[in-house]
Amino acid sequence: TINGDRLWQSLMDMAKIGATEKGGVCRLALTDEDKAGRDLFVQWCRDAGCSIRIDAMGNIFARREGRNPALPPVMTGSHLDSQPTGGRFDGVYGVLAGLEVIRALNDASYETEAPVEVAVWTNEEGSRFAPAMISSGVFAKVFEPDYGLSRTTLDGQTIAQELKRIGYDGPDHPTVDAHPVGAYFEAHIEQGPILEAEGKTIGVVTDAQGQRWYEITFTGQESHAGPTPMNRRRDALVGAARIVEAVNRIGHAHQPYACATVGLMQIHPNSRNVIPGKVFFTVDFRHPDDAVLAQMDRDLRAACEAVAQEVGLEMDFKQIWYYAPIRFEESCVAAVRAAVDRNGFAARDMVSGAGHDACYLSKVVPTGMVFIPCIDGISHNEVEDATPEWVAAGGQVLLEAMLAKADA
Amino acid sequence: TINGDRLWQSLMDMAKIGATEKGGVCRLALTDEDKAGRDLFVQWCRDAGCSIRIDAMGNIFARREGRNPALPPVMTGSHLDSQPTGGRFDGVYGVLAGLEVIRALNDASYETEAPVEVAVWTNEEGSRFAPAMISSGVFAKVFEPDYGLSRTTLDGQTIAQELKRIGYDGPDHPTVDAHPVGAYFEAHIEQGPILEAEGKTIGVVTDAQGQRWYEITFTGQESHAGPTPMNRRRDALVGAARIVEAVNRIGHAHQPYACATVGLMQIHPNSRNVIPGKVFFTVDFRHPDDAVLAQMDRDLRAACEAVAQEVGLEMDFKQIWYYAPIRFEESCVAAVRAAVDRNGFAARDMVSGAGHDACYLSKVVPTGMVFIPCIDGISHNEVEDATPEWVAAGGQVLLEAMLAKADA
Numbered sequence: 001t002i003n004g005d006r007l008w009q010s011l012m013d014m015a016k017i018g019a020t021e022k023g024g025v026c027r028l029a030l031t032d033e034d035k036a037g038r039d040l041f042v043q044w045c046r047d048a049g050c051s052i053r054i055d056a057m058g059n060i061f062a063r064r065e066g067r068n069p070a071l072p073p074v075m076t077g078s079h080l081d082s083q084p085t086g087g088r089f090d091g092v093y094g095v096l097a098g099l100e101v102i103r104a105l106n107d108a109s110y111e112t113e114a115p116v117e118v119a120v121w122t123n124e125e126g127s128r129f130a131p132a133m134i135s136s137g138v139f140a141k142v143f144e145p146d147y148g149l150s151r152t153t154l155d156g157q158t159i160a161q162e163l164k165r166i167g168y169d170g171p172d173h174p175t176v177d178a179h180p181v182g183a184y185f186e187a188h189i190e191q192g193p194i195l196e197a198e199g200k201t202i203g204v205v206t207d208a209q210g211q212r213w214y215e216i217t218f219t220g221q222e223s224h225a226g227p228t229p230m231n232r233r234r235d236a237l238v239g240a241a242r243i244v245e246a247v248n249r250i251g252h253a254h255q256p257y258a259c260a261t262v263g264l265m266q267i268h269p270n271s272r273n274v275i276p277g278k279v280f281f282t283v284d285f286r287h288p289d290d291a292v293l294a295q296m297d298r299d300l301r302a303a304c305e306a307v308a309q310e311v312g313l314e315m316d317f318k319q320i321w322y323y324a325p326i327r328f329e330e331s332c333v334a335a336v337r338a339a340v341d342r343n344g345f346a347a348r349d350m351v352s353g354a355g356h357d358a359c360y361l362s363k364v365v366p367t368g369m370v371f372i373p374c375i376d377g378i379s380h381n382e383v384e385d386a387t388p389e390w391v392a393a394g395g396q397v398l399l400e401a402m403l404a405k406a407d408a
Numbered sequence: 409t410i411n412g413d414r415l416w417q418s419l420m421d422m423a424k425i426g427a428t429e430k431g432g433v434c435r436l437a438l439t440d441e442d443k444a445g446r447d448l449f450v451q452w453c454r455d456a457g458c459s460i461r462i463d464a465m466g467n468i469f470a471r472r473e474g475r476n477p478a479l480p481p482v483m484t485g486s487h488l489d490s491q492p493t494g495g496r497f498d499g500v501y502g503v504l505a506g507l508e509v510i511r512a513l514n515d516a517s518y519e520t521e522a523p524v525e526v527a528v529w530t531n532e533e534g535s536r537f538a539p540a541m542i543s544s545g546v547f548a549k550v551f552e553p554d555y556g557l558s559r560t561t562l563d564g565q566t567i568a569q570e571l572k573r574i575g576y577d578g579p580d581h582p583t584v585d586a587h588p589v590g591a592y593f594e595a596h597i598e599q600g601p602i603l604e605a606e607g608k609t610i611g612v613v614t615d616a617q618g619q620r621w622y623e624i625t626f627t628g629q630e631s632h633a634g635p636t637p638m639n640r641r642r643d644a645l646v647g648a649a650r651i652v653e654a655v656n657r658i659g660h661a662h663q664p665y666a667c668a669t670v671g672l673m674q675i676h677p678n679s680r681n682v683i684p685g686k687v688f689f690t691v692d693f694r695h696p697d698d699a700v701l702a703q704m705d706r707d708l709r710a711a712c713e714a715v716a717q718e719v720g721l722e723m724d725f726k727q728i729w730y731y732a733p734i735r736f737e738e739s740c741v742a743a744v745r746a747a748v749d750r751n752g753f754a755a756r757d758m759v760s761g762a763g764h765d766a767c768y769l770s771k772v773v774p775t776g777m778v779f780i781p782c783i784d785g786i787s788h789n790e791v792e793d794a795t796p797e798w799v800a801a802g803g804q805v806l807l808e809a810m811l812a813k814a815d816a
């Protein structure tokens with residue numbers, strides 16, 4: 001059995017790295033804080049007797065050997081990076097629940113048949129480098145390693161440069177071809193309101209929504225806010241504002257389920273008395289039904305073309321990320337459900353609203369996910385919170401689901 | 409007479425300081441580039457035999473003595489600071505046209521009755537520090553010196569700190585009380601399309617529009633762009649986008665003349681998959697009729713309150729700057745018009761769409777302004793341009809208008 005207190009304590013210790021004033025964390029991918037988080041995780045794993053491998057994408061694998069080292073490992077994991085104003089659970093919970101599985105097995109001197117591994121995937125959040133889940137995507141051969149390594153921040157540093165800078169540019173080939181996996185499980189906070197609202201402790205994740213991400217630049221003409229008549233303007237921010245409104249409308253038009261967000265916007269030159277000449281912004285679309293997601297895409301393209309035309313703007317429109325809705329593997333979902341039933345936890349099946357490393361792993365490895373609630377459904381926010389009971393329950397389900405596969 | 413070639417050459421030499429790739433300048437107030445521009449101006453003035461005074465707001469006054477040193481000087485001037493993507497003429501033209509007046513008087517060994525001074529006003533643009541025209545405003549006793557010195561950049565440096573850093577925190581008291589002025593003239597590019605469209609070389613500026621500037625912060629709730637249902641969101645950027653649209657609508661609703669702009673916006677945390685929790689943005693309103701400007705203010709307040717309510721946002725709404733439309737002094741306007749007529753320049757009366765240091769000077773000193781056209785009416789843009797003929801014509805009008813007052 002899981003030691004819930006120890007798992008909670010590890011979460012709180014890790015949350016000190018990059019802690020923000022409002023009680024959250026800022027541990028953006030491949031920053032010094034991310035390095036400090038990785039170093040602490042590696043130390044804890046070594047203390048628990050694990051061996052460590054690091055691949056060329058900076059993914060970390062901590063391994064507890066099995067009776068049969070030739071069997072592919074049963075793997076769990078998640079990410080240690082956070083949003084700029086992130087919480088103490090998103091990602092790190094899945095990593096440290098995995099560590100707790102290993103510690104609990106050690107406590108019981110239990111030898112699994114297959115090895116057990118805990119993975120830390122690089123840049124899951126997609127905040128410092130887009131898209132999200134980039135390194136689990138490389139592992140799953142959805143992205144080429146060169147594509148992954150060349151992703152850049154908004155001011156031009158690449159993942160390759162930043163991995164090198166923090167010393168996590170590992171020697172291993174970064175795909176599943178060099179690293180077969182028997183099954184993959186990931187524990188995560190729900191990041192939405194459903195479980196808490198329904199009084200459930202565990203979500204058995206059967207599916208994940210599809211996603212499309214876009215980068216759009218509108219270019220008009222900078223000009224003086226005073227003497228430039230309204231009818232001579234080509235105001236890039238007026239155009240971008242109309243798309244923010246259109247994105248919101250598209251989200252509402254495809255209810256239930258659709259989510260549509262403009263999260264990032266950069267205005268140029270961003271001066272009070274200058275008509276904005278250029279605006280760069282992003283769009284994030286989600287839907288569990290691929291056909292609806294495609295309709296949202298068409299709606300967005302139509303809105304952007306209409307607005308560019310009516311405001312007199314040049315447009316650079318790129319879809320930079322797409323993955324179709326995902327269905328998790330039946331036997332893995334069943335292993336999670338069986339662990340839930342054994343413990344008598346209140347639970348429900350659910351569709352993940354967020355993307356997770358498990359989504360890409362599912363493309364190459366039988367995969368399942370375990371959700372626990374989070375307070376008020378709030379995530380990607382410094383106030384993100386969960387109870388020690390939920391945290392322990394999710395860890396227990398993870399342990400039992402992994403054992404079912406490792407000893408199968 | 410003015411030496412147009414020399415004036416043009418000085419403009420081009422000054423434009424090397426802070427030159428941008430696209431042919432403009434970035435010489436934000438009190439940066440190292442602004443210091444370099446100031447140093448060059450001071451050197452040129454010393455070479456022309458002027459004495460230099462610097463006041464506590466960093467305003468620079470270069471003085472050519474008159475036959476009667478006890479008379480208050482006839483002053484001209486403008487600013488050397490620019491927008492982030494500014495042009496080679498905005499502000500600097502008025503300063504260097506003033507220097508050319510002094511050089512031309514030297515060439516002619518002409519002694520004026522009253523002294524002649526050229527002023528460089530600190531932070532006219534209002535881009536690095538808001539509001540605009542802060543130091544001419546202190547000079548004209550519209551703002552307290554302490555208010556002026558405590559204006560801050562968006563990341564917290566004050567004018568006082570930055571003046572000290574670049575060595576332009578002068579010893580003189582920064583108001584007209586310590587520095588009486590007989591008359592003030594300012595030459596400037598129009599920054600709008602009217603003169604060029606009508607084939608005029610000179611604008612005789614009779615009035616300037618009033619302005620209102622606002623700082624608005626909407627606070628909603630950061631949350632995950634994936635699992636947060638549309639109907640649970642409090643998206644601060646959706647609110648801000650609606651105000652961008654409302655501001656544009658208010659500008660169009662009060663035609664002719666109204667201008668309405670959102671030039672600056674900062675999104676927090678500005679991450680692709682986070683619903684924006686906080687957005688800070690500015691509004692710039694202009695109108696030549698104070699009553700209409702007041703109506704625009706009421707329209708904005710109503711729009712902001714409605715949007716904050718409908719999106720579920722907290723709002724911090726501040727009007728940070730207001731000045732009523734300005735009428736320039738009759739005898740100064742007449743002196744400009746007489747100089748235009750003497751030279752036979754095609755000209756028209758006009759209302760300034762931009763604010764200028766002359767607007768504040770007009771509150772304490774008889775003041776007039778001279779406009780020259782700018783290509784396509786484009787300003788606050790790196791492509792801002794003017795012809796050597798226009799530049800020379802404006803300098804000649806400035807010289808003659810100043811002489812009319814200095815020898816009166």
Ligand SMILES: NC(=O)NCCC(=O)O
Nearest residue numbers: 124125132354355634681
């Ligand atoms: N779980 C999570 O926050 N992932 C980030 C990628 C996404 O936005 O779905």
Ligand SMILES: NC(=O)NCCC(=O)O
Nearest residue numbers: 226273532533540762763
């Ligand atoms: N002339 C000029 O660009 N002044 C800046 C202040 C304003 O925006 O009116």
